[in-house]
Amino acid sequence: MSSQTAPWLTIIGIGEDGFDGLSPAAQSALQSASLIYGGARHLELLNGAAEDISCEMKAWPSPLTKGIEELASHRGQNTVVLATGDPQWFGIGATLHRQFSTEEIEVIPHLSAFSLAASRLGWSLQNVETLSLHGRPLDTLRGFLYPGARIIALTSNGAAPGEIADLLADEGYGASSLTVLEHLGGPQEKVSSCEAEEYNGEAAELNTVAIEAKPIPNTPVLSRTPGLPDSAFRHDGKMTKQEVRAVTLAKLAPIPGQLLWDIGAGSGSIGIEWLRAGKDTKAVAIEPLEKRRVFIRGNAAALGTPQLQLVEGKAPEALDNLPQPDAIFVGGGLTSTGILKTCFDALPSGGRLVANAVTLEGEQVLAEGWKKFGGELCRIAISRADPIGGLTGWRPLMPVTQWSLVKS
Known part of the structure; x- marks a missing residue:
C-alpha cells in the first residue's frame, strides 16, 4: 500500500463577505498558514483580519505560470491559495490540480456566484x-x-x-x-x-x-442538434449540406471532451456542429484557402464556437504535431488512399473516421479505403422540392458517397 502525502496546499474560496464569511475550517487554515497567495482583490478582503493572520501575503505575479512555479518551490510548507467562490467551478482549483496531486491539496469552497x-x-x-x-x-x-x-x-x-x-x-x-x-x-x-x-x-x-432568453418574433432558432440550416453558414458553395451534415455528425458521434480533426473544412460546418453538439468538445479545422478560412472564423464566432482551432495547410502535411484526435472527418483533398491511411493511423482504438466524396475520383478512393480498412460504404441521395414553372418537382442534390468506420 502506497503512503499518501499530507496536504500542504489549501485552496480557499472567499466571497465579498471576506474573512468573517469563511467557515471555521477556512479561518483556521489562514491563521496557521506560512504563506498566502491570491489576487489583489482577494488579499484586500482579508484586510479586516490582519490581526488574525501573521504570515506573508503575496499577489499573483503575471503571468500566472510564474506564480505557480513560485508556489511549487514552497512545496511542503503550509500554503494557502485564495480563490473567488468555488475554486473548482471556473476557478484556479482545476489549474492547480493539474500541477499538483490530489493528495497534496485540500479545497474549502465558498458559495459560487x-x-x-x-x-x-x-x-x-x-x-x-x-x-x-x-x-x-x-x-x-x-x-x-x-x-x-x-x-x-x-x-x-x-x-x-x-x-x-x-x-x-x-x-x-x-x-x-x-x-x-x-x-x-x-x-x-x-x-x-x-x-x-x-x-x-x-x-x-x-x-x-x-x-x-426571449426572442423577438421571427428570430431563427438554432438547435444544438446537428443539422443546422445551410443558411446559418457563410460559404462559397464548398460545404456539407444540411441533411448530409446531420448524417455525418451522427457517424462522427460527438462525445464530451473529445477532439475532432475537420480536414478540408470549407465553411467549417462540421467542426462547428461538433463543438455545439457536445460539452467541452474540441475541434481543429484544417483548410488551405484563406478565403474559406475567413468564412470559418466568421461562422465560428456567429454560431458560438470561437474556440474552433484553425490550421492553414493541406493534409497530410498540416496534420503534423496536432494532438491525437478521437474522430476525423475528411471533406476535401481525397486524391489518394494515402490521406485515409494517415488518418486511420492517427486514430486511437474506438476512434471514428468519416469521409465524404461527390466526384467519381473521390468515390474510387473511398472504395479502395473500404476494401483496405473495412467499415461501411453508403450513398446519400437528397432531393428537395422546387418550383418548376407553375408546378413543383424534385430537384436532386449531388449524391454523396460516404465511408465510415470505428477503429477496432
Missing part, C-alpha cells in the same frame, strides 16, 4: 446554463441562446453587461430579461433587471449576468 445568483432569482440551478465569459470570447454566449434559456454568466469587467446586451439584441434576443448582479454576497450587493435592448447602465467591475 452561480449559487448566489440563482438564489436571488429563485432559479433551479440544475436547469440553468452556467458559463464563464471571464477572459473568454463573448461570442461563446451565442451558442447557448434558445427560447426560454436561463443563463448565468461570469464576466470580465463592468463593460461586459452592455456588451452582452448588444449581443442579445444582435441575435434577435433583445426582449430577454437581463439581470446584473454586482458584489454578490457582500455589503455592496446590488441587483438590477431590465430588457436587454433597454440596458444602458454602468456596472461594477465585479458582476455576474443572468439572462432569461
Whole structure:
C-alpha cells in the first residue's frame, strides 16, 4: 500500500463577505498558514483580519505560470491559495490540480456566484446554463441562446453587461430579461433587471449576468442538434449540406471532451456542429484557402464556437504535431488512399473516421479505403422540392458517397 502525502496546499474560496464569511475550517487554515497567495482583490478582503493572520501575503505575479512555479518551490510548507467562490467551478482549483496531486491539496469552497445568483432569482440551478465569459470570447454566449434559456454568466469587467446586451439584441434576443448582479454576497450587493435592448447602465467591475432568453418574433432558432440550416453558414458553395451534415455528425458521434480533426473544412460546418453538439468538445479545422478560412472564423464566432482551432495547410502535411484526435472527418483533398491511411493511423482504438466524396475520383478512393480498412460504404441521395414553372418537382442534390468506420 502506497503512503499518501499530507496536504500542504489549501485552496480557499472567499466571497465579498471576506474573512468573517469563511467557515471555521477556512479561518483556521489562514491563521496557521506560512504563506498566502491570491489576487489583489482577494488579499484586500482579508484586510479586516490582519490581526488574525501573521504570515506573508503575496499577489499573483503575471503571468500566472510564474506564480505557480513560485508556489511549487514552497512545496511542503503550509500554503494557502485564495480563490473567488468555488475554486473548482471556473476557478484556479482545476489549474492547480493539474500541477499538483490530489493528495497534496485540500479545497474549502465558498458559495459560487452561480449559487448566489440563482438564489436571488429563485432559479433551479440544475436547469440553468452556467458559463464563464471571464477572459473568454463573448461570442461563446451565442451558442447557448434558445427560447426560454436561463443563463448565468461570469464576466470580465463592468463593460461586459452592455456588451452582452448588444449581443442579445444582435441575435434577435433583445426582449430577454437581463439581470446584473454586482458584489454578490457582500455589503455592496446590488441587483438590477431590465430588457436587454433597454440596458444602458454602468456596472461594477465585479458582476455576474443572468439572462432569461426571449426572442423577438421571427428570430431563427438554432438547435444544438446537428443539422443546422445551410443558411446559418457563410460559404462559397464548398460545404456539407444540411441533411448530409446531420448524417455525418451522427457517424462522427460527438462525445464530451473529445477532439475532432475537420480536414478540408470549407465553411467549417462540421467542426462547428461538433463543438455545439457536445460539452467541452474540441475541434481543429484544417483548410488551405484563406478565403474559406475567413468564412470559418466568421461562422465560428456567429454560431458560438470561437474556440474552433484553425490550421492553414493541406493534409497530410498540416496534420503534423496536432494532438491525437478521437474522430476525423475528411471533406476535401481525397486524391489518394494515402490521406485515409494517415488518418486511420492517427486514430486511437474506438476512434471514428468519416469521409465524404461527390466526384467519381473521390468515390474510387473511398472504395479502395473500404476494401483496405473495412467499415461501411453508403450513398446519400437528397432531393428537395422546387418550383418548376407553375408546378413543383424534385430537384436532386449531388449524391454523396460516404465511408465510415470505428477503429477496432
